[in-house]
Amino acid sequence: MSESSNGEAARSTDELIASFAEHEPPFSSLGMPFLVDTEATDALVRRRDAAVPALEAALEDDNPKIVMYAAYCLGLIGDRSVLPALRRTRARNEAREPKQSEDYAVIGAVSQAEERLGGAGP
Numbered sequence: 001m002s003e004s005s006n007g008e009a010a011r012s013t014d015e016l017i018a019s020f021a022e023h024e025p026p027f028s029s030l031g032m033p034f035l036v037d038t039e040a041t042d043a044l045v046r047r048r049d050a051a052v053p054a055l056e057a058a059l060e061d062d063n064p065k066i067v068m069y070a071a072y073c074l075g076l077i078g079d080r081s082v083l084p085a086l087r088r089t090r091a092r093n094e095a096r097e098p099k100q101s102e103d104y105a106v107i108g109a110v111s112q113a114e115e116r117l118g119g120a121g122p
Contacts, residue, residue, distance in 0.1 A: 013047065013054045016040040020058075020069035033105050035072040035112075044073045052079050059089040059110075064102035068109035075113030083119040086110050 011019075019040045025033035044051045051073065058070035067089065074082045090110040093103045 011040075011043070013044065013051050016044050017054055017058045017066060017070060020066045021063045023065060023069065025065070025068070033068060033109070035068060035109055038069075041069060041073050041076070045076045048077055049079065052077060052082065056082050056085045059085050064106050067106050071106075071110045071113040075116035078117065080117050080119060083114065083117055086114050086117075086119075090114070 017040075019038075023038055023040075025035055044055065055070045055074050055077075058066050059074075061067055061070070071086060071089065074086065090107055093099075093106045093110070096103050
């Protein structure tokens with residue numbers, strides 16, 4: 001195991017999730033973020049079911065980067081039990097007015113996670 005992998009393994013799930021706030025995802029020409037694998041996403045996805053409760057709770061975070069990456073990880077883990085939480089997160093951001101670019105980014109990330117889990121749509 002590499003030194004960085006050992007470092008990620010030693011960090012708590014909550015610390016890994018909090019690190020998403022510091023990550024600036026690249027944006028497409030359409031203004032949507034490209035959510036990419038990071039050391040933190042890789043570590044959380046490897047934890048699978050053990051990370052799901054904290055990632056699901058992170059969908060309620062005020063920081064849109066944390067919400068986007070939590071949704072991304074949940075989609076990669078593949079646990080369909082999180083679909084109701086993803087739908088609530090998408091609905092909350094769709095209802096927010098006036099919308100900010102971050103709202104659209106969260107909606108996009110959550111929708112991608114729902115599609116990955118086979119549960120897209122209302």
